[in-house]
Amino acid sequence: MLDIKVTKTDCPKQKPTDKDQLGFGKIFTDHMFVMEYDEGQGWHDPRIEPYHPFAMDPACVVLHYAQEIFEGMKAYRTADGSVQLFRPDCNAKRFQDSADRLCIPKIPTEDFVQAVREVVKVDEDWVPTFPDTSLYIRPFVFANDVGLGVHASKKYTFCIILSPSGAYYKEGLKPVRIYVEDEYIRAAPGLTGFAKCGGNYAASIKAGEQAEKIGYSQVLWLDGIEKKYVEEVGSMNIMFKIDGKIYTAATTGTVLPGVTRRSIIELLKDWGYEVVEGKLAIADVMKAGHEGKLEEVFGTGTAAVVSPVKELTWTGDTVQIGDGNIGPLTQKLYDTLTGIQWGRIEDTKGWTVKVQ
Numbered sequence: 001m002l003d004i005k006v007t008k009t010d011c012p013k014q015k016p017t018d019k020d021q022l023g024f025g026k027i028f029t030d031h032m033f034v035m036e037y038d039e040g041q042g043w044h045d046p047r048i049e050p051y052h053p054f055a056m057d058p059a060c061v062v063l064h065y066a067q068e069i070f071e072g073m074k075a076y077r078t079a080d081g082s083v084q085l086f087r088p089d090c091n092a093k094r095f096q097d098s099a100d101r102l103c104i105p106k107i108p109t110e111d112f113v114q115a116v117r118e119v120v121k122v123d124e125d126w127v128p129t130f131p132d133t134s135l136y137i138r139p140f141v142f143a144n145d146v147g148l149g150v151h152a153s154k155k156y157t158f159c160i161i162l163s164p165s166g167a168y169y170k171e172g173l174k175p176v177r178i179y180v181e182d183e184y185i186r187a188a189p190g191l192t193g194f195a196k197c198g199g200n201y202a203a204s205i206k207a208g209e210q211a212e213k214i215g216y217s218q219v220l221w222l223d224g225i226e227k228k229y230v231e232e233v234g235s236m237n238i239m240f241k242i243d244g245k246i247y248t249a250a251t252t253g254t255v256l257p258g259v260t261r262r263s264i265i266e267l268l269k270d271w272g273y274e275v276v277e278g279k280l281a282i283a284d285v286m287k288a289g290h291e292g293k294l295e296e297v298f299g300t301g302t303a304a305v306v307s308p309v310k311e312l313t314w315t316g317d318t319v320q321i322g323d324g325n326i327g328p329l330t331q332k333l334y335d336t337l338t339g340i341q342w343g344r345i346e347d348t349k350g351w352t353v354k355v356q
Contacts, residue, residue: 004114013029022165029163030051032162034048057144061143062143069140072303073259073302074086077128078342082343087259096109102195127164136163139160142156178216180230182314187221187224237261239264242293247275261301268333286314295321296308306334310325
């Protein structure tokens with residue numbers, strides 16, 4: 001168990017007074033958790049202190065070789081005023097998997113969860129009370145050794161920052177248009193597609209910017225070998241309901257193993273749906289769309305929870321999904337998962353963890 005030292009700020013920030021002030025990841029709370037790693041000493045000096053900038057040497061390893069990882073989680077205000085987390089152990093395990101791939105020392109699950117709980121507890125007043133809002137939690141580790149040799153760092157910083165957030169998409173829970181990327185790739189076997197590291201996202205920005213310019217909210221990535229099979233969307237996993245079955249890419253190395261994805265698959269199976277995790281050709285998706293068999297498409301992720309899709313465009317071909325509105329299964333999934341997260345629906349899965 002970590003012995004966490006707490007130093008509270010003498011200058012608390014003004015908290016948002018209106019839901020519209022929140023946005024996503026724009027406002028940060030008064031405090032952050034910090035812990036360092038030194039080779040031969042391990043992780044040490046866990047503490048919660050006032051939010052502040054880091055001083056970094058220009059030759060810091062992370063600035064040159066991107067040795068870093070991160071996670072995305074949320075804390076939710078329930079109807080009785082308490083605060084809870086959603087499956088933090090899953091985020092801790094994924095953080096370890098990312099660390100292993102990036103040659104970063106692992107943080108034990110219990111220490112990760114304790115650190116998250118404690119910093120959220122200190123800034124509990126920042127968890128919004130507005131409907132359908134939350135406190136976004138961003139744990140991350142970066143290499144802070146100094147030197148320009150290409151090798152694993154011997155020093156690291158682990159930090160957790162918090163951000164009261166509203167809806168991820170400005171348009172809310174409305175179906176979005178997705179552009180299927182057929183030039184660039186996000187990941188390939190043996191690379192870092194399954195890890196949550198900044199390099200994956202940096203490489204995706206160009207395609208995302210181009211798609212946005214022509215009116216699309218997100219890019220759907222295809223596999224890196226044949227550019228034939230669907231994998232994931234820029235910030236989400238993605239699922240397709242075709243002829244009553246649910247199809248989604250398997251998390252076998254090139255797709256991020258999303259916590260929301262995992263939870264939704266469990267719910268779908270509980271409800272009797274057949275979920276197929278494997279290769280699904282984009283040509284088959286488009287064919288199903290033109291034949292009227294593509295019933296619903298939705299993205300899944302911590303930030304947006306569930307994001308309905310109304311249109312897919314691939315190599316100049318476009319299919320409309322349903323009547324352009326959110327599908328009944330997508331709506332049920334959103335209502336159920338957010339109901340559990342905000343405490344409106346009983347958690348029979350043991351997924352939620354009280355902060356106190």
